[in-house]
Amino acid sequence: MAISTEKLTSILQSFVTSTTDIQGAAVVTPDGLPLAATLPGGMDEERVSAMSAAMLSLGERIGSELARGGIDRIFVEGDKGYGILTSCGEDAVFLVLADKAAKQGLLMLEIKRTLVDLKAVLM
């Protein structure tokens, strides 16, 4: 069955709009191509996708080579906000951009829930 981009996009849109302090989200292939994205203005979908793939691949490499095991997520904490990368099955990577004000526990829970929805569409 073909992957529905509209479904992916609508999941991302409802995730970004319904969760407070989330500024953007994207689903990309592990080789860095966009599948669906809802990003703040001025951010290029292609670049964001490529960066997400590069970061996750390096993180996974640290996991395996430096014996940290399988990687659940990569968490980038800046003074203006967070960038969180989660592997979304074999064929996708999920990126979330959140405001510094976001509550981390809530964020993780929302990401976990959205991952289930995304995986259902990607299956």
Add this chain to the structure above:
Amino acid sequence: MEIMRLVVTGPVGAGKSTFIRSVSEIEVVDTDRRATDDTLLLKKRTTVAFDFGRLQFGPDMALHLYGTPGQSRFDFMWDILIQKAHAYILLVAAHRPHEFREARRILTFMKQRSPVPMIIGLTHTDCPGAWDAANIALALGYPHPARRPPVVAINANETASVAQAVIALVQYTWAGSLTPTT
């Protein structure tokens, strides 16, 4: 111990990862992922962050080799890697002339960010339809044979051949550092 950082760049499928794998003494740190774009026409997997290899060069020098991704969507990696490079090699598949423009684009990108020495490595020179060195240099923007970087033919699968290219790059870098450039 002195460390010299060499960057291996070039278009998709030029042989960058193979180059590093052939010559590295440590197990290469690679970040390849299954390709889902046009890259598939050439190969199944593609580098998404960088390849890293190491080579001992004489008693007091180690070479660190960094291979870039080929696709331009990863140009932020090109930028990160070239900033710290002491020299770089541009790999070009001699039998795919339609990629020379992309190779030239990468070259321009690197030159804008770094003045370090570079050489050109030609791979796939034994394939049918391969261009000769002079014409490829011309296509990359070097019309004068006297004023172009060294061009070497490389079999990226052969350790000896890759080692020769690495030596050529290191020697060219040393030669450049002896004569003051203005």
